[in-house]
Amino acid sequence: MDLVIGSTGATGIIYTVRILEKLKDIENVNTHLIISDWAAANLSIETPYDIDYLRRIATYTYDYRDLSAKVASGSFLVDGMIILPCSMKTLSAISNGYSDNLIARAADVTLKEGRKLVICPRETPLSPIHLENMLKLSRLGVSIMPPMPGFYSNPKTLDDIIDHHVMRVLDQFRINICNEKRWGGINNENR
Ligand SMILES: Cc1cc2nc3c(=O)[nH]c(=O)nc-3n(C[C@H](O)[C@H](O)[C@H](O)COP(=O)(O)O)c2cc1C
Numbered sequence: 001m002d003l004v005i006g007s008t009g010a011t012g013i014i015y016t017v018r019i020l021e022k023l024k025d026i027e028n029v030n031t032h033l034i035i036s037d038w039a040a041a042n043l044s045i046e047t048p049y050d051i052d053y054l055r056r057i058a059t060y061t062y063d064y065r066d067l068s069a070k071v072a073s074g075s076f077l078v079d080g081m082i083i084l085p086c087s088m089k090t091l092s093a094i095s096n097g098y099s100d101n102l103i104a105r106a107a108d109v110t111l112k113e114g115r116k117l118v119i120c121p122r123e124t125p126l127s128p129i130h131l132e133n134m135l136k137l138s139r140l141g142v143s144i145m146p147p148m149p150g151f152y153s154n155p156k157t158l159d160d161i162i163d164h165h166v167m168r169v170l171d172q173f174r175i176n177i178c179n180e181k182r183w184g185g186i187n188n189e190n191r
Pocket of ligand 1: 007008009010011036037038039041042045087088089090122123124
């Protein structure tokens with residue numbers, strides 16, 4: 001499986017790190033990473049990691065400005081795209097088909113080719129513009145998955161919360177990275 005991973009300048013860049021770490025360990029999954037300028041800035045603001053680390057754990061990395069990259073074309077076959085985290089700016093670009101960078105273009109290609117697109121928008125509070133952009137994309141079949149913690153899995157640490165969201169995102173592609181933290185009823189012994 002080939003997945004395009006877009007990382008943008010919304011807070012929560014640790015989610016990009018974690019999803020790449022999880023996918024790195026899965027056989028037959030290639031990640032095609034695109035990092036925006038503000039995602040790169042947030043990586044140093046919010047985490048101890050650097051861009052070289054992200055490049056090492058991704059299978060392929062592309063320049064955010066290179067609109068000639070393979071993932072800018074529908075003729076390059078991939079299975080889908082995940083944008084985690086997704087800024088309101090990138091959400092708007094995708095919703096309006098304004099493809100002036102490689103993340104917005106790859107998302108536009110994902111839509112036009114009828115492939116799976118998962119967007120994890122992050123902002124609070126949400127304005128009507130943000131909500132309308134999400135609704136428009138949801139109606140086109142995009143999975144809108146804001147990183148909202150679920151407390152039914154009894155998270156003990158921030159890592160538990162991050163891992164749970166990454167698990168739910170990868171569920172969209174039927175990639176199962178964890179069975180322990182799934183809801184199994186009130187008497188579930190995993191609780
Ligand atoms: C520390 C930091 C946190 C930010 N958090 C958010 C956020 O949660 N959501 C958002 O929409 N924009 C956020 N922004 C603003 C975006 O980075 C900005 O709109 C940028 O133009 C997004 O561009 P990109 O989508 O190409 O990465 C944040 C910026 C900084 C510096």
